[in-house]
Each structure stands twice: as structure tokens, then as C-alpha cells.
Amino acid sequence: MKKIHIVIFGIGNVGSTLIDQINKAKSRLRREQSIDVHIPIVANSRLVFFEDNSMTNTWECDFSRFSNPYQMDEIIQYINEKKYDHVIAVDATASSDFVQHYNALIQNGFHIVSANKIANTLALDFYDALRQNLKDNNKKFLYETNVGAGLPIIETVRNVYNSGDTISKIRGVFSGSLSYMFNKFSSEDVPFSEVLSKAEALGLTEPDAREDLSGNDVARKLLILARELNLKVEFQQIHIESLVPKQLNGKTSLNQFKSRIKELDQPFGERKLSLQKDQVLRYIGELNVADETLEVKLVSEEKESALGQLKGSDSLFEIFTEAYGDQPLVIQGAGAGKEVTARGLLSDIIKLSNQLH
Numbered sequence: 001m002k003k004i005h006i007v008i009f010g011i012g013n014v015g016s017t018l019i020d021q022i023n024k025a026k027s028r029l030r031r032e033q034s035i036d037v038h039i040p041i042v043a044n045s046r047l048v049f050f051e052d053n054s055m056t057n058t059w060e061c062d063f064s065r066f067s068n069p070y071q072m073d074e075i076i077q078y079i080n081e082k083k084y085d086h087v088i089a090v091d092a093t094a095s096s097d098f099v100q101h102y103n104a105l106i107q108n109g110f111h112i113v114s115a116n117k118i119a120n121t122l123a124l125d126f127y128d129a130l131r132q133n134l135k136d137n138n139k140k141f142l143y144e145t146n147v148g149a150g151l152p153i154i155e156t157v158r159n160v161y162n163s164g165d166t167i168s169k170i171r172g173v174f175s176g177s178l179s180y181m182f183n184k185f186s187s188e189d190v191p192f193s194e195v196l197s198k199a200e201a202l203g204l205t206e207p208d209a210r211e212d213l214s215g216n217d218v219a220r221k222l223l224i225l226a227r228e229l230n231l232k233v234e235f236q237q238i239h240i241e242s243l244v245p246k247q248l249n250g251k252t253s254l255n256q257f258k259s260r261i262k263e264l265d266q267p268f269g270e271r272k273l274s275l276q277k278d279q280v281l282r283y284i285g286e287l288n289v290a291d292e293t294l295e296v297k298l299v300s301e302e303k304e305s306a307l308g309q310l311k312g313s314d315s316l317f318e319i320f321t322e323a324y325g326d327q328p329l330v331i332q333g334a335g336a337g338k339e340v341t342a343r344g345l346l347s348d349i350i351k352l353s354n355q356l357h
């Protein structure tokens with residue numbers, strides 16, 4: 001039996017769903033894969049709970065009663081003292097501060113599984129140094145959920161690339177939340193602010209939905225795929241059409257933005273009015289490999305086209321390669337949501353566990 005200790009950072013939509021999924025999968029994993037998964041530590045942005053304090057309540061109850069403020073050093077020290085064989089830090093935050101701890105975690109024996117896209121989209125210096133650190137310490141970093149949530153996008157792109165096929169273009173609807181919003185907004189008579197609130201309530205958006213609306217989240221996914229193809233590109237090179245009106249941009253606090261989302265209704269209403277009868281709005285990403293251009297924009301699509309027909313929070317990725325010719329390899333399915341994303345993290349945890357000896 002291989003014992004895997006998992007430290008979970010971030011217990012919002014995705015992190016808390018992951019804990020529930022692990023708890024449900026535990027006995028099957030022991031029985032079928034000889035993997036014994038254990039969660040000794042759970043943390044959010046301010047508080048940590050160590051299992052030694054457990055009163056065997058539900059984890060939520062233990063966390064709310066026995067958690068304390070923490071510094072990362074305490075967590076690292078706790079893990080070091082336990083001398084566990086295999087430890088995985090799961091990053092289910094959207095924090096740019098948290099990724100600054102990755103290198104220390106790796107040097108202290110942690111593998112990393114992450115839903116957070118930040119570490120893979122900082123400057124190339126950071127990106128390359130992280131990979132060197134992983135190599136030097138013989139540690140793994142899995143992040144399939146960075147693109148397409150639970151969909152197997154990164155692995156597929158990597159497999160195609162490693163097989164020697166030439167990828168010329170990747171194009172599609174990369175954002176599950178924006179897919180949901182534009183599907184609903186294009187087909188129903190509802191103000192945009194209402195569909196945005198619904199997407200937030202469903203846990204489809206980033207913690208700050210402006211990360212989706214500004215195009216940053218889609219741009220990050222494009223950049224992650226570009227770097228998988230060994231392109232040395234930086235975030236600043238991406239052409240992004242932001243959908244956040246100037247008066248609601250990053251200089252406004254998140255709470256101010258939330259109280260003013262009705263200001264989105266007019267610009268989006270006008271954009272909808274400009275559509276022809278058989279068109280819908282779609283927010284797309286496009287990576288052209290040969291000329292290394294990355295573009296994120298809102299387009300009008302024919303309802304009957306592949307992108308126009310998308311439903312719910314579906315994402316769609318078209319991967320154009322030499323071998324596939326004019327008909328791209330297509331991957332479609334829910335591109336956001338806590339259940340599918342947590343499943344993707346669990347799948348990475350199991351994949352990683354199977355590689356450990």
C-alpha cells in the first residue's frame with residue numbers, strides 16, 4: 001500500500017469539492033490501486049487545520065473550530081517532522097502570492113498538483129527556474145486543470161507534440177464561464193449582469209470574475225498551451241480584447257465591481273443588437289504556432305457553426321496538426337465547474353501517485 005499525504009491549499013469551490021471526492025474515493029483507491037490517500041493539512045488564505053487536532057467531526061466542522069492563522073514555514077516544518085514518504089501540495093487557490101512558495105515546497109519534498117494558472121503564466125524566468133528546481137529535487141508538477149478544467153487538453157497537446165506531429169493552430173472557446181454567459185445571453189432575453197451573477201453562483205468564474213471578463217484567464221490558458229509547445233512567449237505578447245469597461249477595471253475593488261455590474265448591461269446589450277439573425281456571441285482564443293501569435297477576442301459566430309452550437313458551460317478546443325489535416329482534433333465538454341475541476345485534480349493526484357516509488 002502506497003501512502004500519499006495531501007496538503008490542500010484553498011478550500012473554496014474546487015478545494016472543498018476535492019476533499020469530498022477524495023473521501024468518497026478512498027476505499028476504492030486502496031482496494032483497486034493500492035493507494036492510501038490521506039489529508040493531514042487543509043488551509044485557506046488565512047487559516048490552517050492540522051489533523052492532529054481532529055475531533056473526528058466532518059472536516060468543515062474541524063476546520064471551523066480548530067484552525068489557526070499560519071505561516072508557510074509551520075506547514076513545511078510539520079511535514080518534515082512527520083517524515084512522510086510522499087507529500088503532494090494541492091494548489092486550489094487563484095493566488096499569485098501562494099505560487100511564490102512553490103520553490104520552497106519543492107525543496108522540502110513536496111510534489112505539486114495545481115488548478116491555479118499563475119505559476120505557469122509568470123515570466124519565463126520563473127517558469128524555467130521552477131522546472132529546473134523540480135528536476136534538481138526529483139519532484140513532479142501536474143496541472144491538467146489549468147486548461148479546460150477536467151478535460152484532457154494539456155496531456156493531448158503534449159502527446160501530439162511529443163509524437164512528432166506539427167501543431168499549426170489551437171483555437172476555440174477556452175472559458176467555461178464565458179461560454180455559459182454568452183450561450184445564455186445570446187439565446188435568452190436577460191441582462192448581462194444577471195447571467196454573470198448566475199455564472200458566479202455556479203462556481204464557474206474566477207474568484208474575481210473580471211479575470212474572466214478581461215480575457216486574462218483565457219489568455220493564461222493560451223499561454224500555457226503555447227509554452228507546452230516550447231514557444232518562448234510572455235503574457236504581455238498576447239492580444240487581448242477585454243470585456244471589462246474602463247470604469248470597472250482593476251482600480252475598482254471587487255466589492256465595488258460587484259455592486260456596479262449593471263453597468264455591463266448597456267455595452268453588452270449594444271453588442272447583442274449588432275448581431276445578425278443567425279449569429280451568437282463567442283469569446284475565443286487562438287494560437288498560431290508558426291508566427292507565435294496569441295489572440296483573445298469576442299466574435300460573432302453563425303449559430304450552426306461548431307462554436308455557435310455550444311451549450312451550457314462547454315468549452316471547445318480545435319487542435320490543427322499536419323497529421324489531422326483540414327479536420328482538427330476536437331475536444332469538447334464542460335470547461336469549468338467545481339465537480340469537473342476537482343475530478344481533474346484527483347486524476348492528477350492519482351496519476352502522480354502511480355509514478356511514485
Ligand SMILES: NC(=O)C1=CN([C@@H]2O[C@H](COP(=O)(O)OP(=O)(O)OC[C@H]3O[C@@H](n4cnc5c(N)ncnc54)[C@H](O)[C@@H]3O)[C@@H](O)[C@H]2O)C=CC1
Pocket residue numbers: 009010011012013014015043044045046091092093094095097098115116117145146148149176203204205206207335336337338341
Ligand atoms: N471554478 C472552476 O471551474 C475552475 C477553477 N480553476 C482554478 O481553481 C482555483 C480555485 O478556484 P475556486 O475554487 O473556484 O476559487 P474560490 O475563490 O472558490 O476558492 C479559492 C480558495 O483559495 C483560498 N486562498 C486564497 N489565497 C490563498 C493562499 N495564499 N493560501 C491558501 N489558500 C488561499 C481562499 O481562501 C479560498 O478558500 C483557481 O485558480 C481557478 O482558476 C481551474 C479550472 C476550473
Ligand SMILES: N[C@@H](CC=O)C(=O)O
Pocket residue numbers: 145146148149174175176177178204205206212217335336337
Ligand atoms: N474561470 C475559468 C475556470 C476554469 O479555468 C473558466 O471559466 O474557464
